[in-house]
Amino acid sequence: MKETTEKAMKRHASEIEEMTARHEHEIDELRINCKHKKVSDWTKSMWATGHYGPSVKTCKNCGLVMETEEWNLEVKDGRG
Ligand SMILES: [Zn+2]
Numbered sequence: 001m002k003e004t005t006e007k008a009m010k011r012h013a014s015e016i017e018e019m020t021a022r023h024e025h026e027i028d029e030l031r032i033n034c035k036h037k038k039v040s041d042w043t044k045s046m047w048a049t050g051h052y053g054p055s056v057k058t059c060k061n062c063g064l065v066m067e068t069e070e071w072n073l074e075v076k077d078g079r080g
Contacts, residue, residue: 027062027063030061030062031059031062031063031064034059034061034062034064036059036061036062036064036066037061038059038060038061039057039058039059039060039066039067040057040058040059040060041057042055042056042057042069043055043056043057043058044056045065045068053071054068054069054070054071055068055069056068056069
């Protein structure tokens with residue numbers, strides 16, 4: 001039986017979800033045991049595809065966010 005693209009994508013989506021769930025615990029452990037010795041430079045975080053949040057520094061080993069820049073939502077317009 002031929003599988004539809006939609007079906008195949010659904011199957012893959014659930015597989016990646018399963019994979020993420022399977023490794024979640026390992027990632028937690030890695031972050032607990034990590035000494036966070038190598039920290040990246042400031043990089044833009046993304047809270048959704050194409051939507052950038054504040055700049056963050058993350059551990060190069062475990063990906064944990066080490067520092068978040070202050071993010072002021074009130075943009076100064078020069079009148080204040
Ligand atoms: Zn780390």
